[in-house]
Each structure stands twice: as structure tokens, then as C-alpha cells.
Amino acid sequence: MATPRPRVKVPKTAAAGEVITIKTLISHDMESGQRKDSEGNTIPRKIINKFTCDFNGQTVFSCDIDPAISANPYFEFNAKVAESGTFKFTWVDDDGSVYEAEEKIEVK
Amino acid sequence: GKWSRAAAQQALTENDLLDFESFGNVTLVHLTDLHAQLMPVYFREPSINIGVGEAAGLPPHVTGVDFLKLYNIEPGSPEAYALTSDDFVSLARTYGRMGGFDRIATVIKHIRAERADNMLLLDGGDTWQGSYTSLQTKAQDMVEAMNSLAPDAMTGHWEFTYGAERVQEIMDALPFPFLGGNIYDAVWNEPAFEAYRLFERGGVKVAVLGQAFPYTPIANPSWMIPNWSFGIREEDVAANVEAARAEGAELVVLLSHNGVDVDRKLASRVTGIDVILSGHTHDALPEPVIVGKTLVIASGSHGKFVTRLDVDVQGGEMKGFRHRLIPIFSDVITPDAETTALVSRLRAPYEAELKRELATTETLLYRRGNFNGTFDDLFCQALLEVREADIALSPGFRWGASLLPGQTITVEDLHNACAMTYPAAYRSTMNGETIKAILEDVADNLFNKDPYYQQGGDMVRVGGMAYTIDPQAEMGSRISGMTLLRTGEPVDPAKDYVVAGWASVNEGTEGPPIWEVVEEYLSHNPVVRLEDNRSVRIAG
Amino acid sequence: FAAAGFRAAPAVADAAATEVAIKEFTGGIIPAEAGKLTLKTPEIAENGNTVPVSVSVESAMSGDDMVESIAILAEGNPNPGVVVFSFTPMSGAAAATTRMRLAKTQNVIAIAKMADGTFYMDKKEVKVTIGGCGG
Numbered sequence: 163m164a165t166p167r168p169r170v171k172v173p174k175t176a177a178a179g180e181v182i183t184i185k186t187l188i189s190h191d192m193e194s195g196q197r198k199d200s201e202g203n204t205i206p207r208k209i210i211n212k213f214t215c216d217f218n219g220q221t222v223f224s225c226d227i228d229p230a231i232s233a234n235p236y237f238e239f240n241a242k243v244a245e246s247g248t249f250k251f252t253w254v255d256d257d258g259s260v261y262e263a264e265e266k267i268e269v270k
Numbered sequence: 271g272k273w274s275r276a277a278a279q280q281a282l283t284e285n286d287l288l289d290f291e292s293f294g295n296v297t298l299v300h301l302t303d304l305h306a307q308l309m310p311v312y313f314r315e316p317s318i319n320i321g322v323g324e325a326a327g328l329p330p331h332v333t334g335v336d337f338l339k340l341y342n343i344e345p346g347s348p349e350a351y352a353l354t355s356d357d358f359v360s361l362a363r364t365y366g367r368m369g370g371f372d373r374i375a376t377v378i379k380h381i382r383a384e385r386a387d388n389m390l391l392l393d394g395g396d397t398w399q400g401s402y403t404s405l406q407t408k409a410q411d412m413v414e415a416m417n418s419l420a421p422d423a424m425t426g427h428w429e430f431t432y433g434a435e436r437v438q439e440i441m442d443a444l445p446f447p448f449l450g451g452n453i454y455d456a457v458w459n460e461p462a463f464e465a466y467r468l469f470e471r472g473g474v475k476v477a478v479l480g481q482a483f484p485y486t487p488i489a490n491p492s493w494m495i496p497n498w499s500f501g502i503r504e505e506d507v508a509a510n511v512e513a514a515r516a517e518g519a520e521l522v523v524l525l526s527h528n529g530v531d532v533d534r535k536l537a538s539r540v541t542g543i544d545v546i547l548s549g550h551t552h553d554a555l556p557e558p559v560i561v562g563k564t565l566v567i568a569s570g571s572h573g574k575f576v577t578r579l580d581v582d583v584q585g586g587e588m589k590g591f592r593h594r595l596i597p598i599f600s601d602v603i604t605p606d607a608e609t610t611a612l613v614s615r616l617r618a619p620y621e622a623e624l625k626r627e628l629a630t631t632e633t634l635l636y637r638r639g640n641f642n643g644t645f646d647d648l649f650c651q652a653l654l655e656v657r658e659a660d661i662a663l664s665p666g667f668r669w670g671a672s673l674l675p676g677q678t679i680t681v682e683d684l685h686n687a688c689a690m691t692y693p694a695a696y697r698s699t700m701n702g703e704t705i706k707a708i709l710e711d712v713a714d715n716l717f718n719k720d721p722y723y724q725q726g727g728d729m730v731r732v733g734g735m736a737y738t739i740d741p742q743a744e745m746g747s748r749i750s751g752m753t754l755l756r757t758g759e760p761v762d763p764a765k766d767y768v769v770a771g772w773a774s775v776n777e778g779t780e781g782p783p784i785w786e787v788v789e790e791y792l793s794h795n796p797v798v799r800l801e802d803n804r805s806v807r808i809a810g
Numbered sequence: 811f812a813a814a815g816f817r818a819a820p821a822v823a824d825a826a827a828t829e830v831a832i833k834e835f836t837g838g839i840i841p842a843e844a845g846k847l848t849l850k851t852p853e854i855a856e857n858g859n860t861v862p863v864s865v866s867v868e869s870a871m872s873g874d875d876m877v878e879s880i881a882i883l884a885e886g887n888p889n890p891g892v893v894v895f896s897f898t899p900m901s902g903a904a905a906a907t908t909r910m911r912l913a914k915t916q917n918v919i920a921i922a923k924m925a926d927g928t929f930y931m932d933k934k935e936v937k938v939t940i941g942g943c944g945g
């Protein structure tokens with residue numbers, strides 16, 4: 163599997179106190195642990211098990227993920243922005259790898 | 271209604287068909303499910319169309335004598351011929367072919383001349399697919415033909431089987447919007463098509479919302495449109511109605527490819543829609559179905575009909591309407607000369623091949639009906655013989671023109687029953703359990719009691735096998751008594767059978783195109799004579 | 811005909827396993843299926859491997875009127891758990907969308923946990939079909 167590539171959509175600007183919509187995607191097979199290979203051996207589970215969105219160091223939204231989430235996990239959620247700052251997105255893999263992305267937003 | 275009286279006369283005139291006392295301030299003209307039929311055709315309506323749940327016994331689930339009674343139509347009359355299947359062959363010989371793009375043009379130009387700035391022409395979709403020439407030109411023939419009528423908007427279904435790239439290419443050049451509020455970008459979960467367009471007609475602000483066939487990526491290959499997601503998306507319809515009203519819409523029209531049962535349910539749950547112009551299920555209803563304050567209009571298929579609906583809108587409310595399902599009797603309506611020339615030009619490069627003769631039929635060949643059609647019987651026989659199979663499966667499409675006994679089967683006729691972009695005639699091995707699962711699955715897509723779970727086709731056609739179906743039963747227990755006709759033995763769930771079929775939605779399906787299979791069969795069987803098909807028993 | 815579905819999943823969860831999962835989330839109760847939580851799924855999945863699912867609760871997202879988390883469960887999958895979304899006052903709204911795998915036709919269940927210790931539940935059937943054919 164290629165290195166998971168995160169993609170996020172965050173508005174560039176918002177009004178103070180506005181509730182915005184954020185969309186995130188990460189390329190990942192989400193191997194469920196339910197499949198068998200051609201020799202009949204179970205292919206070990208390897209999924210993104212946790213996703214978190216922080217804003218200026220505070221948690222906005224997070225999720226705990228089971229193997230029933232589709233490949234290339236997609237999360238869409240909201241955030242209330244009071245000030246300009248940076249969103250930080252974190253995906254945690256079963257193997258301990260952590261993938262990150264950041265987006266700035268300007269409050270006008 | 272009106273055309274039943276006019277048409278009860280012995281000789282129809284063009285005036286009988288076009289006569290309409292204009293009413294109100296907006297005229298909607300609905301043309302849908304043309305399936306690329308530029309030329310007049312015979313088209314037999316179904317003799318069996320079972321409704322389930324709340325739709326049981328309601329139009330369009332009324333056929334034959336019951337239909338004639340319901341709408342007060344005289345047996346043997348032109349409208350009985352156009353709308354039902356009883357005595358079809360002799361009535362077809364009396365009243366002739368229906369449709370023809372140049373006749374449709376005459377009707378539309380006539381209405382436009384009368385109503386000019388009050389009229390909207392709306393295309394309900396399934397317009398680009400269903401003929402040899404549309405397949406050869408990747409819909410270009412139909413696009414040019416429709417453009418000549420200057421529609422105001424369209425939506426779609428089989429349009430998408432040309433693939434996303436081709437659809438986008440055509441849309442980019444269309445002089446009118448392709449609307450589909452229920453089509454989303456599958457990656458970012460965002461509307462991918464324009465949901466509605468506001469028009470001003472007769473001083474009235476009219477919103478036209480587009481609703482594409484909700485189950486396009488299930489009923490047809492999703493791999494051809496990987497980035498588009500569909501669905502009924504009832505909340506989106508409601509939100510778009512509200513948005514259009516907020517923008518000042520005084521009349522809200524849903525140009526829908528949901529099918530009549532789905533639209534009936536939608537109309538009962540979403541308020542604020544004045545008119546639903548319903549396509550997909552190919553029903554031709556001489557009167558609107560009225561659900562609360564919403565009119566549901568069904569305008570048939572294959573160019574047999576054009577609906578004219580005049581409405582009076584005052585103070586943002588529909589105060590009244592006058593409706594007519596105009597039958598396009600091709601021998602009665604004068605072809606529009608300009609359009610005849612256009613159609614000839616579009617067909618010219620293919621004329622020789624279109625006319626090439628393959629066989630003669632002694633049996634009426636037709637498609638429509640919940641369980642069988644003789645055209646499908648022919649396809650199943652061809653699959654069994656040419657692909658050397660135990661069992662044949664042919665999809666329950668509702669498109670495909672009819673042929674009368676004694677008619678020659680030409681390349682054009684054959685393609686009217688199978689022209690499509692995923693025609694591979696596969697040959698595979700399936701056990702009895704899988705075959706039953708397929709029948710149960712398709713039956714539930716047709717007979718689920720909740721219309722929102724219906725996909726609007728007909729039952730998959732089966733060759734080489736008999737079975738019993740109870741449409742009113744639950745998923746998994748509708749199908750019983752599966753019998754292999756060749757041996758007379760029950761189909762064994764554990765045993766493997768060779769199954770031949772076509773129109774698989776799977777990417778990479780292998781096999782010759784279905785038209786080659788049928789053509790090969792016809793080359794050995796130049797006279798088609800089909801026995802009555804009694805292989806499906808209906809229980810319950 | 812296309813076979814949509816889970817990638818080769820033999821065992822499926824049963825109603826009992828789902829009940830256990832619900833009680834695990836709620837601390838022992840089965841919430842009533844009414845109230846402020848809306849679960850949105852397609853009636854029929856276009857592809858059992860990627861079925862969109864949205865949840866939302868009308869909430870001020872502050873003080874007592876606060877949604878802590880929403881769990882999504884699938885009754886007919888190898889394991890019922892799908893995802894648990896956790897919200898904060900900075901979420902602004904208690905709404906989220908994701909895509910899930912469904913092994914077959916089944917009920918999808920969402921349960922919202924409110925800050926005041928109450929729960930809401932909503933349930934939708936999603937059909938996973940073979941596909942093909944059409945009008």
C-alpha cells in the first residue's frame with residue numbers, strides 16, 4: 163500500500179462564531195481482518211482506528227473507527243470558529259503510524 | 271376525457287389530436303422515455319403490471335379491460351389501441367404506427383405557435399439510448415434531434431450509460447440545462463448537477479427541479495460513472511422546493527425519472543410541488559394522478575405520446591389545470607418537413623445497415639409485461655442455443671419496440687430491443703441457489719411494498735427454466751418451483767448450471783454482443799414462431 | 811449482475827451482539843427510537859463497500875444541550891461496531907457523515923449520548939442488492 167495521503171476541505175475564511183463544514187479523506191485500504199488470502203490465511207487487520215481534528219490546540223471532533231468504515235475513510239463534520247487559526251487533522255494507523263494535515267482559516 | 275370523445279369517432283384527424291382550448295398562463299409540454307426512437311414504431315403496452323402495497327390496484331397498475339373501464343375508453347377505439355394491449359395486432363393494423371420524431375415536432379411546434387412565451391418543453395430522460403443510430407453516434411443523433419425542438423430542460427437515466435466523460439461532453443454543449451438535484455459527487459458528497467432552474471413563462475416564475483433516476487448506479491453499470499452517486503434524496507427535493515419558493519417560484523415542477531410509484535410516494539411526503547412530470551416506468555396515463563395538491567403526470571414512452579398540461583397560476587398557487595395526453599398517431603399527424611429532413615440526415619450514414627433483413631416473425635414480438643415478453647423469449651432462445659446454456663437470463667427492460675406478425679426483422683428492429691453500451695452476452699456457471707438469489711433480488715426490486723425500494727424495471731426474463739412467483743410475498747420467499755425445462759427436474763440449489771445472459775453491470779464482462787448472438791440464431795431460424803410462454807406461474 | 815457486499819465476510823453479528831454493543835455504549839439501556847436524532851442512509855446501497863451514512867442531532871452544543879457522542883452500529887456485519895463520533899462545544903453542530911461497509915441488507919442503528927446522560931436512537935434499513943436490469 164502506498165503511503166496514505168490525506169486530503170481536507172476547509173473554507174479559507176469565516177465570520178467569527180460561524181459554524182463551518184469540514185471534509186476529510188485519507189487514502190487507505192482499511193484491511194478489515196475479515197478477508198482471507200489465496201491460501202486461506204486471514205489477512206491481518208490494518209485500519210485507521212482514530213481520527214482527530216484540533217483547532218489551535220483544542221479538540222473539535224474525533225472518532226473511534228471500526229473495520230466497517232470503508233476504504234479511504236471519509237469524515238465530514240462541523241466546527242465553530244471564533245478566531246483565526248489552524249486546524250490540525252490526525253489519523254492513527256493500527257501499526258502506530260500517524261498521518262497529519264493542517265489548514266489555516268482566517269476569521270474576518 | 272376529451273380525447274376519448276374525439277377519438278371515438280371513426281376517422282381521426284390531426285385537428286382531433288391537436289385541438290386544445292388553451293387554459294391559464296403556463297403550458298408544460300412533457301416528452302419522456304423516447305429511447306432514441308426517431309421513427310414511428312409499434313409499441314404494445316403491458317397486459318400485466320402488478321402493483322404492491324399501497325399502489326395495488328391503482329394506476330399504472332391497471333391493464334386491459336380494467337384500464338378501459340377506469341378511463342371510460344371504448345374497446346377497439348384508437349385510444350384503446352394506444353393505451354392497452356388487448357387485440358393489439360388487429361388494432362395496430364387499423365391505426366398504424368405511433369410516434370416518429372417529425373410528428374412529435376409537428377405537435378410541439380403547434381403548441382409553441384399557440385402558447386409561445388407561456389410554454390416550457392421538458393424532456394424526462396431515457397432520450398439518448400435505445401436505437402442503432404444512437405449507439406453508433408454515442409447519442410449525437412438524439413442530441414441534435416432534441417436540440418431542434420429547443421427543450422427548456424432535461425434529466426436522465428440511460429443517458430449515463432454512455433459514461434461520465436461522454437455525458438459531460440454533451441452537457442457542456444447543450445443549449446439547455448441537464449438537471450439532477452439527486453446526483454452527487456461521490457468523493458466529496460456535494461451536488462454534482464444543477465438542481466433546478468427558474469423560468470419566467472406567462473408572467474409566472476416557474477421552477478423546474480430535475481430528479482434523475484435514483485438507482486442508475488445499481489440498475490446500470492456504476493463503473494461507467496464512478497464519481498457520481500444518486501439516490502432518491504427526499505430531503506434534498508424538499509430543500510430545493512423550499513429554495514426555489516424562496517427565490518420567488520410561483521409554480522414548482524419536478525421533472526422526474528423516479529417512476530410513478532416513487533413519485534406518488536414522494537408527492538405524499540414533500541409539500542410544495544405543483545406538478546411531477548414522471549418518467550422511467552413508461553406508463554401512459556390519460557389523466558393525472560392527484561396526490562394532495564400535486565399532479566403526477568405519466569407520458570408513456572417511445573414517442574407514443576406528448577403531454578400538454580395548461581395550468582393557471584395566481585398568487586403563487588396553481589388554481590386549475592387542463593391536461594391532455596396527446597397520442598402521436600403517425601398516420602394522422604403530418605410530419606414536420608424540416609424535422610423529417612433532419613432525421614433523414616442523421617440516419618443517412620446507417621441507412622443500408624438499418625434496413626438489412628435478418629428474419630421474419632410470425633409471432634407478435636413485444637417486451638412489456640412483468641414476467642415475459644416474446645421479444646425476450648426470442649433473446650432467451652438465442653442465448654440457450656448459440657451460447658449452449660441450460661438457462662438463459664435476459665434483463666426486464668421496459669424499452670424496445672414491438673413487431674407485428676409477418677414483419678421482417680431488420681438490424682434496426684433488433685437494435686431497438688438491445689442497443690446499449692454493455693451488451694456482452696456472458697456464459698457462466700451458477701448453482702441453483704445463486705440463480706434463486708438473483709430471481710429473489712430482482713423480484714424485490716420490482717415488488718418491494720415500499721416504492722422507495724423499487725427500481726422500476728420488470729422481472730428478469732428466464733429461458734430454459736420455469737418457476738412460480740408470489741409478488742406479494744416477502745424478499746426471499748417469492749420464488750418457488752424452479753424447474754429445468756430440458757429435463758423437467760427441479761433446479762438443485764447445490765448443482766451447477768450453465769447460464770447465459772447479457773447486460774451485466776459488472777465491469778469486464780466477456781462475451782459477444784447480444785445482437786451478434788441473436789443475429790446468429792436468426793440466421794439458423796429465419797422464421798420466428800414462438801409458443802405461448804407459460805414458464806412463469808403467478809401465485810398468491 | 812454485480813455482487814455488491816463486504817469483502818468476503820463469513821460470520822455476521824446477530825441481534826444479541828448488537829444489543830450488547832448498544833448497552834456497552836449506553837451503560838445498559840436500549841433507548842427509545844424517537845427524538846432528536848436523525849440517521850440518514852440511502853434506501854438501497856449503490857455499493858455495499860461504501861455506503862454513505864449521516865447523523866445529526868438538533869442541539870445548541872453548549873451547556874446542558876450538548877451531544878457528547880454518536881455511535882453507529884450495523885446489525886448484519888461481522889461485528890456491529892462501525893464508528894463513534896465524539897463532539898465538543900467547538901464542533902458547533904452535532905452532525906457527521908462517513909462511509910461504511912455493509913455485508914448485506916440490514917438495519918443500521920445510530921445512538922446519541924447527551925451530556926445530561928440521556929440517549930436517543932434511530933434506525934434505518936439499508937438494502938444491499940445484486941443490481942442490474944431496469945426500465
Ligand SMILES: [Mn+2]
Pocket residue numbers: 303305396550551552571669945
Ligand atoms: Mn425508459
Ligand SMILES: [Mn+2]
Pocket residue numbers: 396427428483527549550551945
Ligand atoms: Mn429509465
